[in-house]
Amino acid sequence: MPPITNVALTGDVVALVNADAPVAIGVSGGKDSQAAALATFQHLDIVGHAGERILIHADLGSVEWNDSFRICEELAGHLKCGLVVVRRKAGGLMERWESRWLSSMTRYETLSTVTLVPCWSTPDMRFCTSEQKTHVIIAELKRRFRGKQVLNVTGVRREESRNRSRMSVADADATGRIMNWRPIIDLTVDEVFALIDASGLHPHPAYRVFGMSRVSCRFCIMSALGDLIAATGQSESHDLYRNMVALEIASGFAFQGARWLGDVAPHLLTSKGRDGLAMAKEKARRRSEIEKRITRRMLYVKGWPTRMLTNNEADILARARSEVTELYGFQSRHLTPDSVRERYAELLAQKQQKASQP
Structure with a gap:
């Protein structure tokens, strides 16, 4: 493979590499993390980095494609390094969405919030990434490399979105121990695939076999309609699809704001499921009308x-x-005006008491 000349660097990254700091590369099975690992390892070999290197994979549970972990394992074998797997102790992403709905119901019933809170993560509230990936990975790196500065590599690219186009090549976390490095931030999608192909490895089959433009979860909050349709075309995703639609039905919240996942492949649902989806849409409409009065x-x-x-x-x-x-x-409790005001008085008193504590 020819040398990679466009790995993005900063002075801080160069200094840590020269000091043989540990390098951990987050891998998901997708093309960008695969390319980031290949480019990073080649650069480290060229400059003589002698520090520890690992790949680290955050397992999201049932939402993961079957091939994702295999791709990570093959990559680790190709690079001759360890593959560390981490998981959120409270469960995978599907469990997080389900528990969020249970929490939303409880908070509503006790008047601990004003309106019902959607169960799904959103582009502006990506706890699917922060809680399921970033937090568990960073915690593991701090534990594994206690007392050391660590280069945490991700496959973020500016071409992917407007938000990512404004991201820096590298930045340190609040502790200064973790330097987040984005070495392929300026690569194009064609360059990413060319890098993978040149290595002799294969990208995730979801790209060239399933016909998807991006690979993360089987059904992602960021997916375009075409990717959602392609995902439903794979039998391995059918049980997850029905589970996610069941949560749409129970919560009355569509998976992608105005787009109901249940509308993507209704033929995969039972007649009861299709009827339930229709009822959920009506429930959502009525809830929206009610909450407009607030x-x-x-x-x-x-x-x-x-x-x-x-x-x-x-x-x-x-x-x-x-x-x-x-x-x-x-x-629910607190369904009369007097009870609502009593609950507010209780909550305000709790706040005042908490604020007065040393």
Whole structure:
């Protein structure tokens, strides 16, 4: 393979490489992490890096493609390095979405939030990445390389999105121990595939066999419709598909905002499932209409509640809660204006007590 001349570097990265700092490369089975590992190892070999190198894979559970771990294993074998697998102790991503819905119901029933909270991660709230990948990987690196500075490599590329186009080549975390390095940040998608092909390895079959443009979870919150359709074409994804649609039905929240996953491949659902999806859409419509009556000043914000509701606001919230509770069959408390105001008084008193503690 010819030398990689466009690996992105900074002075801080060069200094850590020259000091033989440990290098950990996050791999998912997707093309970008595969290419990042190949490019990074080649660069480290060229400059004579003698520090420890590992690949690290965050297992997301049932949402993962069957081939993803195999791709990571083949990559580790090719590079002759260790492959470390980490997992969130509380379960995979599907379990996280399900537990988030249970939490949303409980918080609503106890008036610990104003409106129901969606169970799914979103492009603006990607806890699927932060909780399932970043946090567990960084925790493992700090444990494994205790007391050392570590180069944490990711396959982020500027071409992927507007947000990523503004990302830097490298940046340190708050502790200064982890230097996040994005060595292929300026590579194009064609260069990524060329790098993989030149290595003699193969990219994940989802690209060239399944017909997908990106590989992460089988069904990703960032996926275009074409990728969702391609994913449903694979039999290995059918059980997950039905489980995710079941959560859409239970929660009344579509997987991608306005796009219901259940609409992508309704033929994979039973007649009961299709009927349930239709009911969920109506539930979502009615919930949206009910919650429109709640004024902006009444909505949940950080530090909520920040004030006592007026009598009129308490009446609005009590009526909305009663209707949503009936719609979902919840066991909610605080469904009258007086009870709503009593709950707010209780929460405000708890805040004041907490603030007064040393």
